[in-house]
Amino acid sequence: MTIGLPWSEVLTLLPELCLLAAVCVALIAPVLPPLRAMFRASHGPMTALAVVALAAALLSSIAMLGGWGGLSAPADTVLHGMLAVDPFALSVKVIIYAFTLLVVVLWMSTTRGSVRIADGPDYISLVLSGALGMSLMASATNLLMVFLAIEAASFPSYALAGFNKQTRRSSEASLKYVLIGAASSALMLYGLSMLYGYYGTLDLIPIAQRLAAEGMSAGLLMGVFGLLIGIGFKLSAVPIHFWCPDVFEGASIEITTFLSVASKAGAIALLVRVMMTLGHFSGEETRGALVGIGSFVGLVGVVTATWGNLAAYFQTNVKRLLAYSSIAHAGYMIMLAGLLTASMDNAQPADLAYALLFYLIVYACMNLGAFAVAAVVAKETGSESLDEYAGLGQRNAFLAVAMGCFLLSLFGMPLTGGFWGKVRFGFEMWGEGMWWLVAALVVNTVFSLYFYLKPIIIMVWKQPASVRVMSVSPAMYGVVGVSLLGVFATGLLPDRTTAWAQRHSAMVFTMPSQSDATTQAVAEGPVSSRAPGVAEVDR
């Protein structure tokens, strides 16, 4: 067997290559004598580089998704089964890149001043390589790739969390993040080695097929469990969530924003891929075990959501509050991911992934918006305490109303996107007969009302220390406006987003297979016996 680099397939990684190129430029260009002066003068060139790279990545992934300019999403895994560049992965990448782009804009107009210009290249290269890792997580179909992607996403995140070296909290957060990250990586590697020991392959799809054919054993369960720990760490699932509030509080606000959505989007995409692959290829004997795994994941989701919602009650720091809120939302998404495997009907999982895509879009919009408002307020007042929101309505009515909308959307108020996200989850859970998940979702939603209302109460009722009008830069109005638009576009007319998510939720094994040549070039061993996938989503 010769392992060559299939160049045609490399092109399918165009978005990642854009980011990689930008990372290289960011690291090398500032030390080149002719350019050094330019990069030393201001953050401008570095920011521009990041924006251009992310825009290029975004455009190329949209082009691949839409099949523009001769690009298309390959119907099979690429690079020897390492990665799947299917519509599902690409849509998650679109979300990640668009989000990271807006985060860079957010950084530019709020907290950029706190980063030394000399550190700018490091900062940008870390953000971009983090985004690269996260988008690889959305694509990974080989367990080694899964590990590498998670690490590629994590290492920049560790550094970014501690980027503000002057603050003790920041360093503490970073250290905590590294320790928990290292421990969960070790457990994951242990699990992966177990799976490799059983099957002699690390490709996810053959493993799932063999599992379906050969049945489940305790050792295998440990392997799967290890894998889930690795993903659960990125998702801050209970009980490996302890890093999340501290990191979110300690890190600079744009990094918190970045981690709360982009990192979780990548991780949830990975979880969905794993769960769906397992569910898709299940056989009669493994059905029970898979339902068990799915229910376990669902249960983890329930615990995560409940824990996040309850812990959010006592928070007085807006970043911590939003951190717990994002733990809760990760919990909701994990609940649905569990459903993918627990689904009793093998054809069904394809119909479920769209609900997660829809949720991710909404979640990205509302979280970005809430963090953007928080960033503006933190910049103006110099503090991240909830008390600073006192009388925000009088200081800047637009920000207050927007923040109110984001919080109510996070809660799930009708007419906002958050409502439809949860309702779709509820529909799908009920449809699968998972009553307890519906009940948990409902109870959690009720729990969450109070702490989402708390900032609104403070904004409206508490008298501010000063009634000086809060100035907001046009770029921030742009970021908040885009988020607001997203929240209401998905809330008032959810059909378009739903249809988009349904069209783009197919995965490699649910897409009609392309030419045999591609299959042969890619597939080795058991992969070639892959069943032709269940076709299009038909809702």
Next chain:
Amino acid sequence: MNELFVNLMIFVPLIGAAGCLLPGSNPSLSKMIAMITAVVVLLINIALAMAFYGEAGGNSYLPAGGETVVRYITDLVWIESVNIHYLVGVDGLSMPLLLLTSILNVLIIAAGWNVEKQTKAFMALYLVLMFGMNGVFLSLDFFLFYVFFEVSLLPMYFLIGIWGGPRKEYAAIKFFIYTLVGSICLLMVMLGFYFLVPDVATGAAAAGGKPSFNMIALAADEGVQQAFNHGGQFWTYAKWFFILLFISFAIKVPAVPFHTWLPDAHVEAPTPISMILAGVLLKMGGYALMRISYPIFPDAAKWAWFAVAIVGVVSIVYGAFCAMAQTDWKKLVAYSSVSHMGYVILGLAVLTEAGRNGAYFQMIGHGISSAMMFFLVGVVYERAHHRDLNRFGGLWNTMPAYTGLAAVGFFAGLGLPLLCGFPGEVLSLMGTFGAISWIEAAPSWVPMSGPGAGTTIITLGVLAASGVILTAGYILWMFQRVYMGPARPEYTYSGRDMVNSREYFVMAVLALFAIILGVWPASVLGMISNTFNAIYAPFSSLMSTAGF
């Protein structure tokens, strides 16, 4: 044209709200805009009512039922993937409540004319509330109804929370959380419809295999009815759904034991907001029971009749006792609402024609009398700055004209014959006693059926009737403490503190309606009879045996 009017009733308030918030508008302009909006909506509503009751056939919606109940339909697909429609229209069930809302809107904006704190925002929020209320009464799609139900919640939260009394934040959040729990119960039922209805719908609710949230069609669809009725495949679901819906609407009504948000909300809310809360928002609960619970789940309603009736009776009696114990004047009126709305629950529970006519009339009558009582309290509170019943006295001597109107308002609340509180209570009680025959003859799965029914019903009826006496007790006692006795100097007002013509206008209009409705209850009953006969067709067999 009338279809346009229906939509205008929903969206004109939103335009008005935007107008209030325009950068150029000042407080007095925003008040004018709000008043003009309310008057325009009232005129549209009157035109709509005249067209509706003047027309014989009109735009029929239900071919199956025979009766043309819902008219002036607008049906647009809103969210295709879940088959949610923007479906609005008007029928005899919604029309009187809409008229009540529109009339109260004008009066309440007049009552709120002296709001000085953030007037623009107050008026804008009130108009958004108007949007929500009209939407609730006009929507015929369950999901749309739910959305309006929630939309009316938010402005109310802010109206209580910003313009309220000392404990406003507590009251506002309590109101919000209670109502929201109710909304979530609604959502669960909708989830159920989404999955269950497509399997069984055969007629009006069959939407090509998609779920239907059309409330009228669900009630008229034979397949759905069969499945949800006793012995049908979804009978267990029907019972659960009825319970969930009942909890949701009982919170809104509010019925004991879900009533505890109400005294807090009323005590803290500013006078105009108390008026709309008692006058219209509570009625949403009763309206929703009549619109959704009873027509869609007739057998579950029979199954639950006893429990619902108990809730009604307990609300009547417990509410009355609580009212009697209050020394805060507004809290007394608030608990009287709990007690009065108990008649709505009881009248609906017994499933007789007199009972539900009484329930409906009670909603309209209480809408007038409770709004008036809250305004009467507000007029004095604004001058005396306290509401302690034990510190009042002699207002009759110092404010004679006001006291004359107050007598009308409070005696209407008391249920004096010829005023608007009487017909509802008496019909509701008559309906209760009239239920003996059908319950005796009912199959065994209906609770308390069989020969013993008479005793049960009479016990319930007598207990409920005792509420009338208790009501007389607390109202008269209150009247005595506040208005009777020698004149006191601290309650003698002159000059700018005299009751002004704006306040007299509000009280006089309300008093006028209290008298008209009391003298001529057939006005309301005639407006609803056709619709009631059509949507309560599943109970028609009961009616014939019931004698009422």
